[in-house]
Amino acid sequence: xxxxxxxWQLKLLRTFCKQEYLEEIEGDLLERLEKRPSQWLLTLxxxxxxxxxxxxxxxxxxKLNYYGKFKNQLTASVRxxxxxxxxxxxxxxxxxxxxxxxxxxxxxxxxxxxxNTHLEDGDRVCNVLNKExxxxxxxNTYRYSPFPLKxxxxxxxxxxxxxxxxxxxxxxxFQIGEEIIEWAGIDATPEVFELFEVDFLKGSVDxxxxxxxxxxxSKRVAEVYFGKDWEKKNVxxxxxxxxxxxxxxxxxxxxxxxxxxxxxFEFVVPFANRVKKRPNLKSWKNSSSQLFVKLKSGIEIAQAxxxxxxxxxxxxxxxxxxxREIFLQSFKDMYLYNxxxxxxxxxxxxxxxxxxxxxxxxxxxxxxxxFMNLTTARTTKRAKETGVRKVLGASKRxxxxxxxxxxxxxxxxxxxxxLAIVFYLLPDFQQLTNKDFDSTRLFKDVAYLxxxxxxxxxxxxxxxxxxxxxxxxxxxxxKSGNILPQSQNGFRKALVIFQFTIxxxxxxxxxxxxxxxxxxxxxxxxLDRSGLIRTYSYDMDPVAxxxxxxxxxxxxxxxxxxxxxxxxxxxxRHATSGVSWEGxxxxxxxxFYHMDANPDFIxxxxxxxxxxxxxxxxxxxxxxNYVINEAAQQLMGLTEPIGKTVTFWDQKGxxxxxVKDFHNASLHSAIKPLIIRNQMRASWMIVARSKPGMNQxxxxxxxxxxxxxxxxRVFWYQFMDDLYNSKYKSxxxxxxxxxYFTVVxxxxxxxxLISLVAYSTERRTKEIGIRKILGATALNILRLLSFGYIxxxxxxxxxxxxxxxxxxxxxxxxxxxxxxxxxxxYVFASSCILILAMxxxxxxxKRVATSNPVESLxxx
Amino acid sequence: xxxxxxxxxxxxxxxxxxxxGNEAYGFAVIEEIETRMNRTxxxxxxxxxxxxxxxxxxxxxxxxxxxxxxGGRRRRYYQxxxxxxxxxxxxxxxxxxxxxxxxxxxxxxAH
Numbered sequence: 001x002x003x004x005x006x007x008w009q010l011k012l013l014r015t016f017c018k019q020e021y022l023e024e025i026e027g028d029l030l031e032r033l034e035k036r037p038s039q040w041l042l043t044l045x046x047x048x049x050x051x052x053x054x055x056x057x058x059x060x061x062x063k064l065n066y067y068g069k070f071k072n073q074l075t076a077s078v079r080x081x082x083x084x085x086x087x088x089x090x091x092x093x094x095x096x097x098x099x100x101x102x103x104x105x106x107x108x109x110x111x112x113x114x115x116n117t118h119l120e121d122g123d124r125v126c127n128v129l130n131k132e133x134x135x136x137x138x139x140n141t142y143r144y145s146p147f148p149l150k151x152x153x154x155x156x157x158x159x160x161x162x163x164x165x166x167x168x169x170x171x172x173x174f175q176i177g178e179e180i181i182e183w184a185g186i187d188a189t190p191e192v193f194e195l196f197e198v199d200f201l202k203g204s205v206d207x208x209x210x211x212x213x214x215x216x217x218s219k220r221v222a223e224v225y226f227g228k229d230w231e232k233k234n235v236x237x238x239x240x241x242x243x244x245x246x247x248x249x250x251x252x253x254x255x256x257x258x259x260x261x262x263x264x265f266e267f268v269v270p271f272a273n274r275v276k277k278r279p280n281l282k283s284w285k286n287s288s289s290q291l292f293v294k295l296k297s298g299i300e301i302a303q304a305x306x307x308x309x310x311x312x313x314x315x316x317x318x319x320x321x322x323x324r325e326i327f328l329q330s331f332k333d334m335y336l337y338n339x340x341x342x343x344x345x346x347x348x349x350x351x352x353x354x355x356x357x358x359x360x361x362x363x364x365x366x367x368x369x370x371f372m373n374l375t376t377a378r379t380t381k382r383a384k385e386t387g388v389r390k391v392l393g394a395s396k397r398x399x400x401x402x403x404x405x406x407x408x409x410x411x412x413x414x415x416x417x418x419l420a421i422v423f424y425l426l427p428d429f430q431q432l433t434n435k436d437f438d439s440t441r442l443f444k445d446v447a448y449l450x451x452x453x454x455x456x457x458x459x460x461x462x463x464x465x466x467x468x469x470x471x472x473x474x475x476x477x478x479k480s481g482n483i484l485p486q487s488q489n490g491f492r493k494a495l496v497i498f499q500f501t502i503x504x505x506x507x508x509x510x511x512x513x514x515x516x517x518x519x520x521x522x523x524x525x526x527l528d529r530s531g532l533i534r535t536y537s538y539d540m541d542p543v544a545x546x547x548x549x550x551x552x553x554x555x556x557x558x559x560x561x562x563x564x565x566x567x568x569x570x571x572x573r574h575a576t577s578g579v580s581w582e583g584x585x586x587x588x589x590x591x592f593y594h595m596d597a598n599p600d601f602i603x604x605x606x607x608x609x610x611x612x613x614x615x616x617x618x619x620x621x622x623x624x625n626y627v628i629n630e631a632a633q634q635l636m637g638l639t640e641p642i643g644k645t646v647t648f649w650d651q652k653g654x655x656x657x658x659v660k661d662f663h664n665a666s667l668h669s670a671i672k673p674l675i676i677r678n679q680m681r682a683s684w685m686i687v688a689r690s691k692p693g694m695n696q697x698x699x700x701x702x703x704x705x706x707x708x709x710x711x712x713r714v715f716w717y718q719f720m721d722d723l724y725n726s727k728y729k730s731x732x733x734x735x736x737x738x739x740y741f742t743v744v745x746x747x748x749x750x751x752x753l754i755s756l757v758a759y760s761t762e763r764r765t766k767e768i769g770i771r772k773i774l775g776a777t778a779l780n781i782l783r784l785l786s787f788g789y790i791x792x793x794x795x796x797x798x799x800x801x802x803x804x805x806x807x808x809x810x811x812x813x814x815x816x817x818x819x820x821x822x823x824x825x826y827v828f829a830s831s832c833i834l835i836l837a838m839x840x841x842x843x844x845x846k847r848v849a850t851s852n853p854v855e856s857l858x859x860x
Numbered sequence: 861x862x863x864x865x866x867x868x869x870x871x872x873x874x875x876x877x878x879x880x881g882n883e884a885y886g887f888a889v890i891e892e893i894e895t896r897m898n899r900t901x902x903x904x905x906x907x908x909x910x911x912x913x914x915x916x917x918x919x920x921x922x923x924x925x926x927x928x929x930x931g932g933r934r935r936r937y938y939q940x941x942x943x944x945x946x947x948x949x950x951x952x953x954x955x956x957x958x959x960x961x962x963x964x965x966x967x968x969x970a971h
Contacts, residue, residue, distance in 0.1 A: 028907075
């Protein structure tokens with residue numbers, strides 16, 4: 001290595017280090033480099049030398065003028081900023097609020113984008129989705145597959161490296177001391193650990209293959225069950241008995257799954273165990289398991305889809321009339337792309353990510369436009385200063401640098417304030433979004449981003465004014481007056497129009513989102529969901545204990561009625577094509593959703609019965625009969641449905657009643673055709689209705705009755721209203737955020753308007769004085785000054801209409817049930833802006849319009 | 861007394877300079893501290909302290925002969941001044957006084 005070589009690090013050192021220290025320090029650095037030859041270390045050492053005692057003073061260096069000039073420019077900038085205090089405050093406030101908005105969205109966004117990204121081979125791990133192609137053209141899409149498909153995929157399709165089947169969830173409780181603690185786990189084939197890259201801390205996966213009563217638990221469970229010092233105990237091979245008396249042999253303890261994983265489980269029971277308990281899982285007709293596959297590396301999903309599409313149709317055994325295709329979705333995309341229609345993935349959470357990030361950027365754009373407009377307006381007032389500089393020999397470059405530095409400085413101040421805002425409001429934002437941000441880590445990310453932003457934004461917004469001023473001749477600068485050419489006014493007007501267009505679109509947008517959310521919340525979904533409480537039956541026998549349970553519960557206070565079902569009726573998931581009915585065409589292959597209920601169901605839910613009758617406890621044979629909804633009647637094509645025979649799987653019965661359609665799925669999709677069976681064997685969900693205003697009493701009664709059947713369990717419940725609202729979390733978040741954004745953008749646009757009006761009015765003081773002397777009234781002046789600005793709103797309104805219509809109708813199309821876009825929303829938004837603008841312009845110009853012309857004309 | 865307080869790092873640097881005698885130049889001090897105290901010291905940190913101590917008149921320095929190592933750069937050797945030695949002694953006395961006072965209370969005698 002050449003010792004005399006001057007590396008760039010040393011060059012850097014020379015730019016800031018005091019001359020007299022240079023030789024010694026360079027020597028030390030070189031010696032250190034010799035001992036530990038690392039360029040990185042050298043760079044670090046040089047950077048660490050940037051200390052007050054070591055760096056050169058700004059003044060008194062060899063390059064006399066350079067630092068002096070820089071200092072003078074800085075002083076001039078700071079003075080200018082101070083002199084125009086009000087504008088500076090407006091400018092900085094707008095920009096910092098906008099930056100804060102962007103930062104909040106950035107925080108939220110990075111958190112959302114983190115989901116399911118933790119797998120090393122995440123590209124190759126895919127969820128298998130099923131498409132049921134019906135004869136009426138409607139395609140239903142599910143995340144669930146038949147269990148036998150796994151064996152077929154493993155054996156017949158070499159593109160698949162491995163696969164695993166997961167149950168939809170398995171709740172298991174273990175007694176620990178006095179308490180019974182319940183955990184959410186899954187039944188899964190042991191490949192689940194390989195696919196989801198879950199490492200074992202203790203034990204191994206092997207036992208999970210051969211013992212159906214093996215069990216793997218997460219570290220979290222181990223810590224609770226065996227104590228914090230579980231690692232020191234010999235836990236592997238020990239037996240764990242759950243509250244139902246089932247004994248499991250502990251095969252292993254695995255690492256807790258990361259927070260941002262949609263697949264999460266506290267324990268794993270071998271899927272074989274579940275198959276043993278429910279032999280009908282082996283049937284190709286039963287699609288209730290989640291299937292994940294890992295593709296061999298180098299296989300694209302599209303390629304795999306074309307190979308796998310017919311996997312079910314070709315390999316299933318038994319008699320089938322329906323067509324079922326499969327396709328893959330990568331694990332990475334599962335969280336963000338969670339909506340599918342007619343067999344294709346149409347979006348989901350990703351839409352809100354796009355929506356909110358575009359909004360945040362628009363708000364920032366609004367603030368930047370303000371910033372630029374104001375900076376331009378302000379710099380024109382400093383024409384004389386620039387003129388003097390030029391006369392004294394400043395080059396164009398000097399002038400440009402000065403103004404660019406000034407806007408960088410202002411941006412920096414705004415960014416710092418924005419960070420403070422974010423820091424201060426972070427707890428509220430966390431509550432709003434229901435997320436827990438790792439703020440220190442995120443702030444580190446953000447610091448870098450902000451640095452880049454400050455530079456780019458500063459340079460960009462400072463470009464126009466600095467270019468303008470540096471290009472003008474010093475004589476015209478010194479003569480002052482209106483240095484902005486007329487053509488530039490057009491550009492600034494265009495920017496203002498653009499601002500108001502965006503603001504209008506935002507107002508209309510948030511009003512529409514608000515209306516849709518209100519519509520969702522107030523929609524009559526065909527049943528009365530207020531006062532409904534859901535809890536679980538657990539150890540209670542659904543058939544044997546129901547009547548005594550019901551009698552017991554109704555004896556207590558606050559309960560109006562109760563029923564027992566097997567699904568959440570506002571989110572029905574079970575579907576089958578194994579239904580035939582009187583009058584069914586041979587070619588019909590149609591799917592029906594179904595749920596189990598009892599005769600108390602319809603009255604408790606207050607669902608309206610349109611035809612026929614409800615199930616009856618007194619009629620023994622009623623357990624074979626069915627009640628259907630209108631959608632199912634339509635799908636079956638029956639005009640006289642009552643009394644028609646229906647064969648559901650192997651159970652032959654009659655339609656005894658038709659209920660009016662109630663919303664059994666989210667409002668994004670149409671009401672599903674539903675068959676209600678009168679059965680309780682597989683039911684586990686208790687839904688009770690409290691008497692009006694007696695929720696507290698009802699809860700106490702439910703808990704007491706619950707404890708009689710489940711003495712060791714913890715009672716828990718949910719209100720149907722909350723369950724309903726929880727399906728629209730994204731909407732509720734967007735509704736709130738869109739309000740904040742709208743308020744911010746309106747405020748920013750108005751701030752911009754205020755300052756622009758103020759500037760132009762100030763510049764026209766003399767003109768107004770002369771007009772007044774010549775006889776103009778205050779009203780004339782007011783009209784003269786405000787007309788220009790108010791008239792700018794007209795094109796904004798015209799442009800905003802189609803733009804917002806286009807965006808919003810697209811958004812609303814995602815809902816099968818939605819509001820119509822209202823013309824009055826536009827009118828309301830436009831008049832709001834118009835009135836606000838008029839007030840502001842009026843207030844600003846009033847002072848000038850009513851002032852004594854002598855004041856304005858005598859100065860100088 | 862009382863007016864001058866040595867920081868912990870300042871004290872270490874001064875002691876190391878004393879220890880190294882005629883060989884006390886920047887990088888040697890760093891190496892000595894790093895091996896003895898088992899902590900990393902950046903050149904920036906050391907230089908700041910050296911310059912400060914020199915300004916306070918606790919150290920003096922002069923360039924050595926030109927060498928062929930270090931890319932031809934001369935070393936700057938540091939030495940304690942009498943004021944420096946006094947302040948070091950004062951610092952030690954103060955610390956010892958404190959230690960003695962603490963011992964009387966029984967702290968530190970347990971082991």
